[in-house]
Amino acid sequence: MSPPSNVNVSIGQGSALSPILSALYLAPIIKTFKKRIKNLNKEIPIDILSFVDDRLLISQEKSYSLSNSFLLCSYNIISKILIDAGLVMEHSKTKLFHFTRARHPPNPSINLSSVRGSVISLKPIWQYLGFYFDRKLNFNYHTHFYATKCLSALSAMKMLGNSSRGLLPIQKRLLYRTYVLPIALYGFQLWFFKGTPIVKNITELKKMQRRAALWITGAFRTSPSEGIEAIAGLIPITLYLRKLNGRHHLRYASIPLSHAINSLLDSQHTKNQAPHKTATSKLTAKQQTNLMTWQNS
Amino acid sequence: MNWVKKKNLLTIESILYEGQSCNTLPDLWHALHSSYNSAKNRPINTSFLNETPQADQILWPLFSKQEFKDAIAKCSSSSTPGLDHISWRHLKSLITNDRCLQKIVQIANVCIDLEFWPSHFKLSNTVVIPKPNKNNYNSPKLFQPIVLLNTTGKLIEKAISNRLQFQLSANGFIDSHQFGGIQQRSTTDAGIYLTRLIRAGWLRQCHMSVLAFDIAQFFPSLNYQFLSLCLKKAGLNTNIVWFFNSYHSNRSTSYS
Numbered sequence: 128m129s130p131p132s133n134v135n136v137s138i139g140q141g142s143a144l145s146p147i148l149s150a151l152y153l154a155p156i157i158k159t160f161k162k163r164i165k166n167l168n169k170e171i172p173i174d175i176l177s178f179v180d181d182r183l184l185i186s187q188e189k190s191y192s193l194s195n196s197f198l199l200c201s202y203n204i205i206s207k208i209l210i211d212a213g214l215v216m217e218h219s220k221t222k223l224f225h226f227t228r229a230r231h232p233p234n235p236s237i238n239l240s241s242v243r244g245s246v247i248s249l250k251p252i253w254q255y256l257g258f259y260f261d262r263k264l265n266f267n268y269h270t271h272f273y274a275t276k277c278l279s280a281l282s283a284m285k286m287l288g289n290s291s292r293g294l295l296p297i298q299k300r301l302l303y304r305t306y307v308l309p310i311a312l313y314g315f316q317l318w319f320f321k322g323t324p325i326v327k328n329i330t331e332l333k334k335m336q337r338r339a340a341l342w343i344t345g346a347f348r349t350s351p352s353e354g355i356e357a358i359a360g361l362i363p364i365t366l367y368l369r370k371l372n373g374r375h376h377l378r379y380a381s382i383p384l385s386h387a388i389n390s391l392l393d394s395q396h397t398k399n400q401a402p403h404k405t406a407t408s409k410l411t412a413k414q415q416t417n418l419m420t421w422q423n424s
Numbered sequence: 425m426n427w428v429k430k431k432n433l434l435t436i437e438s439i440l441y442e443g444q445s446c447n448t449l450p451d452l453w454h455a456l457h458s459s460y461n462s463a464k465n466r467p468i469n470t471s472f473l474n475e476t477p478q479a480d481q482i483l484w485p486l487f488s489k490q491e492f493k494d495a496i497a498k499c500s501s502s503s504t505p506g507l508d509h510i511s512w513r514h515l516k517s518l519i520t521n522d523r524c525l526q527k528i529v530q531i532a533n534v535c536i537d538l539e540f541w542p543s544h545f546k547l548s549n550t551v552v553i554p555k556p557n558k559n560n561y562n563s564p565k566l567f568q569p570i571v572l573l574n575t576t577g578k579l580i581e582k583a584i585s586n587r588l589q590f591q592l593s594a595n596g597f598i599d600s601h602q603f604g605g606i607q608q609r610s611t612t613d614a615g616i617y618l619t620r621l622i623r624a625g626w627l628r629q630c631h632m633s634v635l636a637f638d639i640a641q642f643f644p645s646l647n648y649q650f651l652s653l654c655l656k657k658a659g660l661n662t663n664i665v666w667f668f669n670s671y672h673s674n675r676s677t678s679y680s
Contacts, residue, residue, distance in 0.1 A: 128679070128680040129679040129680065130453075130678060132453070132677065133675070134675045142573060142578070143581040143585045144581045144671075145643060146604070146605030146606070147585050147589055147592070149605055149643065149646060150592075150598055150602055150604065150606050151588075151597070151654050151655065153599075154476075154597055154598045154599050154654070155472075155476040155657060157602060158475075158476045158599055159472050159473075162475055162476075174621060175601055176601050176617065176618060177599075177602045178603045179604035179605055181604075181636065181638050183634055183636050184634070184636075185618070185621055185632065185633075185634050186632070186633050186634075186635075187625040187628070187630040187631070187632050188630055189629065189630055189631065191631060198635045202635060208472060211468060211469040211470070212650055213468040213645060213646075213647040213650060214645055214646075215639065215645065216637055217637070217639065217640040218637075220638055223634070223635050225632070226626075226631070226632040226633070227632070228626055237635070255636060256615060257611060258615050264619060283427075314612060314615055316615070316616055317612075317615050317619045382608055385594075387601055387609075387613070387617055388616065388617060389600075390600065391620055391621075391624075
């Protein structure tokens with residue numbers, strides 16, 4: 128143990144006040160950024176999203192070159208504000224990602240050398256807040272990653288006993304439902320809804336659940352999945368997702384007024400917030416049916 | 425079964441700091457201390473704060489017992505205590521006694537009233553642990569500092585934090601596009617917001633592009649003067665701002 132030394136930085140790690148004070152610190156930065164974007168003579172379609180020290184600039188534009196230049200411009204603005212606030216950006220960690228539904232999309236890079244950055248190389252998968260985004264937003268990689276993670280956890284759990292001694296089936300089931308399932312289903316709200324191709328994702332999860340049911344019951348490898356799932360007392364993965372999804376939708380009734388999700392809902396649910404330009408109320412009827420994000424599937 | 429075999433430990437390399445290896449303990453503490461507090465004297469320019477509007481005044485009534493009961497209910501009994509070895513388990517049983525609870529509430533109220541944070545709560549112990557899944561561990565940045573603070577102080581901090589959480593999102597100072605560190609805003613919400621924006625953009629025949637960046641050494645590099653201006657902007661009373669001034673000054677930590 129070292130002798131005590133003075134720390135005079137404002138927010139210490141470990142204090143319960145740190146999260147809220149850091150949010151407080153960032154609030155004027157984001158407000159100023161939004162204001163400066165608005166004050167530019169041409170309107171730039173840029174959104175900002177922030178999660179503690181991870182920030183995102185989102186642009187929507189019909190051509191890549193235009194959207195890249197808008198992003199570069201707003202990147203310049205935000206880096207200036209951050210330097211004023213005494214924060215330093217880690218330019219080497221900056222990542223660019225294009226989302227598109229085109230079959231053979233171009234993937235133009237961006238050159239950040241004007242702000243001491245470098246040319247960003249683009250990757251097919253982008254990790255953000257633990258979600259693995261792919262360019263077409265089908266989340267195949269995401270579910271594959273988490274299902275594999277859970278499969279390896281399940282194989283490791285086989286250490287907890289053999290065919291004659293070890294955990295009781297009821298304890299195994301508890302362990303699976305509390306420890307494995309929440310990890311496997313992390314971020315399902317992003318891909319589980321009507322009108323999206325989810326068969327691949329569901330298959331991955333089904334495979335994982337089958338392995339868990341085999342482990343819980345100790346059944347033979349060739350036993351039918353539905354049967355052992357029923358004996359193990361596990362809800363089939365599609366039904367379970369549907370149940371969780373229903374609860375997730377109910378949650379939106381209780382979120383506070385200032386929540387960003389409110390601005391995306393239709394006019395009767397916005398709770399006095401200015402609707403976002405892509406809010407449900409501003410879409411045409413056809414577009415609304417195409418965008419089934421908020422409907423129960 | 426490959427994974428049950430004995431796993432060889434990594435070859436140990438000494439930690440390099442500014443090109444020199446730290447072979448003695450004082451060197452090591454110095455290296456760790458200066459890399460976790462590298463942002464001490466960075467210049468700031470607060471002029472852009474004038475652009476943000478002043479938020480509504482926040483009222484600060486006295487603390488109630490219930491606030492402390494709520495705050496302690498969420499604490500994990502198994503987390504490591506600070507230098508005085510009073511763990512959450514002890515504190516939880518103490519708080520069941522009404523008189524003890526009354527004293528703690530009094531301490532919190534007096535702290536705010538006198539704009540003073542006792543030096544006992546400022547002592548901490550920083551445990552340095554390696555970040556998982558790295559190839560080698562030869563730089564202080566590959567280790568994670570865990571700060572262990574006094575639990576009584578933390579309980580009062582939690583009560584203050586809960587109050588600020590509620591007040592600041594109620595008066596609209598915190599932007600709706602901030603998702604971290606605020607109650608009822610989760611990573612899933614941020615993910616949903618992003619995917620929803622992308623899908624809606626596609627409907628309007630647009631390409632969606634995202635530029636992600638992060639801030640180096642985020643927590644240690646927050647500047648106090650800037651923060652106190654933010655606190656004023658957020659509509660907090662002057663005595664709360666002074667309280668935070670005392671809260672942030674003269675902290676000390678020891679590494680182990």
